[in-house]
Amino acid sequence: MSSLTTLKSRLSCVRGLGSAKEGAAHWWAQRLTAIALVPLVFWLAASLAALSGAEHGAVVAWLRGPVAPVMMIAFLVAGFHHLQLGMQVVIEDYVHSEAAKITFIIIVKLGSVLAALISVLSVLRIALGS
């Protein structure tokens, strides 16, 4: 909005367009999940490196331990939330056709929820299995 095409003052132009205390929600959620992911990624990388080439039985035993299922589910929840927030920004920045942009964002958001559900359920099936 240019000051030459409206009689409104600059203050009046921005009133009602700013943050209603939730403008930073996306930014904040991305940082919060990032902080959670710092220890979780170190744990995951160390665990997967130690499990490299492991048989099915060893992986099942590991996911039935006291620590691994909690850390793995925490990683999956924080990770997929962080992933879809980040992908949303990338899509918004680089996809300029409105239809394609909305389509990609829907795919990423719903796909992340689905992938998170599938992987968390897999961990639970192993952890709680007999």
Next chain:
Amino acid sequence: MVQDDRPLSPHLQIYKFQFTSVLSILHRMTGVALGLGTLFLVGWLVAAAAGPEWFQDARAVAGSWPGGLVLLGFTWSLFYHLCNGIRHLFWDIGMGFELTTARLSGWCVVLSSFSLTAAAWAVGVFGLGSIP
């Protein structure tokens, strides 16, 4: 509102890449790569939950040379995005914006990402350490 004097994004066709800007775009690229790579982790967990036969297939994929290449790329992307993400968190609290500091922290990220990748693969290949 007057828009003419607002800053513009870099115009990529005439933009001269700098060390810090390359690190910046790498953060996004590794982020997208990790998003796709996480699907392999989902597949690995699903295979583990489905039983030994399925898991054997997942092991075969991870153990093949294309699978190994993806795993190596995933490992480096993970550590790069982690280290540079920590760098971003310091910027978020207003620390490290000076040009010399930003370059130094950038080199720390590059070196850490390669060192941590080497360490993780040393553990994986030589079977060091116990499962945390």
